[in-house]
Amino acid sequence: MDENKYSILVKKHTPKEDVSKNVFKAFIGGGIMGLLGQGLIDIYSFLFNVSTKEAGIYMIVTLIFLGCLFTCLGWFDRLVNFFRCGLIIPITGFAHAMQSATLEYRREGLITGIGTCMFKLAGSVIAYGIISAYTFGVIRLIILGVLK
Amino acid sequence: MNFKYKNVYLNETALVAGPYEAKGPFGKYYDKTYNDFYFGTNSWEMAESKLITESVSILLNKAKLNKDDIDIHISSDLLNQLVASNYAAKDINIPFIGLYAACASSTLGIILASNMINSKQIKKAICTVSSHNASAEKQFRYPVEYGGPKRKTTTSTSTGGCAALISNSKSGIKIESGTIGRVVDMNIKDVYHMGAVMAPAAAETLYEHLKYHKRKPNYYDLILTGDLGIYGRGIFKDYLKEKYNIELNNYEDAGSILYGNNKKMYAGGSGPACLPLISYGYVFNKLKNKEYKKVLLIATGALHSVTMCNEKNSIPSIAHAISLEVI
Numbered sequence: 001m002d003e004n005k006y007s008i009l010v011k012k013h014t015p016k017e018d019v020s021k022n023v024f025k026a027f028i029g030g031g032i033m034g035l036l037g038q039g040l041i042d043i044y045s046f047l048f049n050v051s052t053k054e055a056g057i058y059m060i061v062t063l064i065f066l067g068c069l070f071t072c073l074g075w076f077d078r079l080v081n082f083f084r085c086g087l088i089i090p091i092t093g094f095a096h097a098m099q100s101a102t103l104e105y106r107r108e109g110l111i112t113g114i115g116t117c118m119f120k121l122a123g124s125v126i127a128y129g130i131i132s133a134y135t136f137g138v139i140r141l142i143i144l145g146v147l148k
Numbered sequence: 149m150n151f152k153y154k155n156v157y158l159n160e161t162a163l164v165a166g167p168y169e170a171k172g173p174f175g176k177y178y179d180k181t182y183n184d185f186y187f188g189t190n191s192w193e194m195a196e197s198k199l200i201t202e203s204v205s206i207l208l209n210k211a212k213l214n215k216d217d218i219d220i221h222i223s224s225d226l227l228n229q230l231v232a233s234n235y236a237a238k239d240i241n242i243p244f245i246g247l248y249a250a251c252a253s254s255t256l257g258i259i260l261a262s263n264m265i266n267s268k269q270i271k272k273a274i275c276t277v278s279s280h281n282a283s284a285e286k287q288f289r290y291p292v293e294y295g296g297p298k299r300k301t302t303t304s305t306s307t308g309g310c311a312a313l314i315s316n317s318k319s320g321i322k323i324e325s326g327t328i329g330r331v332v333d334m335n336i337k338d339v340y341h342m343g344a345v346m347a348p349a350a351a352e353t354l355y356e357h358l359k360y361h362k363r364k365p366n367y368y369d370l371i372l373t374g375d376l377g378i379y380g381r382g383i384f385k386d387y388l389k390e391k392y393n394i395e396l397n398n399y400e401d402a403g404s405i406l407y408g409n410n411k412k413m414y415a416g417g418s419g420p421a422c423l424p425l426i427s428y429g430y431v432f433n434k435l436k437n438k439e440y441k442k443v444l445l446i447a448t449g450a451l452h453s454v455t456m457c458n459e460k461n462s463i464p465s466i467a468h469a470i471s472l473e474v475i
Contacts, residue, residue, distance in 0.1 A: 001348075001387065001390060001391045003335040006348065007334075007336075009390070010341070010383055012386075013379050013382040014301060014344070014379060015301070015379065017299060017300065071293055072293075074293065076295060077295025079295065080295030085297075096294065100291040100292070100293035101291045103293050104293065
């Protein structure tokens with residue numbers, strides 16, 4: 001049996017992923033996160049009497065903290081597994097990726113373990129995040145410059 | 149390559165298992181089980197090593213033997229540089245061979261020991277394998293606490309330390325023959341579908357075994373593959389039928405049944421310990437009670453390396469088989 005024929009056989013036995021179900025769960029999960037974030041902004045700006053922009057920063061810090069805490073308590077992987085990209089795309093997913101790598105490598109020491117390995121998953125997000133921020137920043141500058 | 153043995157016997161087995169395996173349908177066959185993943189050590193790697201050390205000491209107790217009675221210890225695991233085996237061998241202190249054939253190691257170890265016993269170079273050997281869910285996830289996949297979605301075809305590395313005593317002193321179960329397989333590569337690059345990677349290797353080894361001994365599959369009461377998983381076993385059966393025109397009725401896959409219907413384990417169990425967790429416990433008991441007379445064990449291994457996969461190479465696979473017979 002050649003490789004092509006075999007790949008057809010494999011395909012026959014490979015189950016389809018429940019894409020629509022997962023998208024729906026991610027939509028609900030992401031929606032809940034958005035609601036939570038907006039709720040936190042409103043509460044912070046009401047309680048501390050700060051601007052919405054400043055309350056947004058408090059909200060992000062809170063969500064990062066909760067993402068890390070729940071990862072350490074061992075709940076977050078189960079939540080992510082259920083809500084899928086609904087929890088991975090928001091800032092909580094980033095916190096979860098860093099925190100889980102930190103937990104994984106803490107036995108290998110502060111420098112060789114945590115320091116080196118904590119960006120194992122999140123490193124690409126940072127690297128390509130900066131590249132795309134820079135690229136789109138330049139594009140915006142050019143377009144706005146032309147329009148002026 | 150096929151070997152036939154005259155005076156090699158499987159005398160005793162010992163199994164130490166992790167929490168998920170203990171809760172599975174074969175939990176009652178394990179000599180010792182744990183509720184956590186550290187087993188009193190401070191890292192997963194040392195915990196895996198402890199699985200081997202403990203399985204050997206339980207085995208020696210059950211067989212009423214001392215370390216000095218054993219000529220050689222053959223051990224394997226999945227970790228880089230075989231650390232679990234090496235660190236265990238340091239404490240066990242029996243002349244030691246470390247072996248890597250990924251999840252196909254259990255039967256390869258027994259074949260090597262059987263060859264030495266059959267040629268009267270040694271009298272008694274201990275073959276051990278281990279795998280540990282967390283240490284394997286850490287090395288091959290994502291951090292354990294990372295909850296990224298997994299595909300349905302993903303198999304879950306089993307946690308267990310498995311030891312077998314092979315010797316020339318007569319027992320009820322004979323190691324009748326062994327088949328060493330070839331490395332097979334069908335250009336599968338999907339690291340989340342190991343069943344598809346390993347099925348052709350298992351089929352080829354089974355075919356070579358049957359051809360050499362001029363046997364039909366129904367010669368055996370049970371043909372048990374290692375860790376093809378729920379989807380891999382279907383591929384294996386279809387591949388056998390299409391390529392070699394062999395149909396199996398007495399077939400089971402250890403990975404598919406290790407956790408019962410536990411959906412959290414996706415396509416089932418995997419790892420070097422997966423096959424022995426069934427064959428050294430449940431199957432060994434059935435052989436002892438003469439409910440099974442002839443059993444063929446085919447351990448299947450995906451020779452998976454993270455670096456090679458990142459460099460866009462396909463995953464080669466291998467399978468080795470041993471046949472056990474009641475005398």
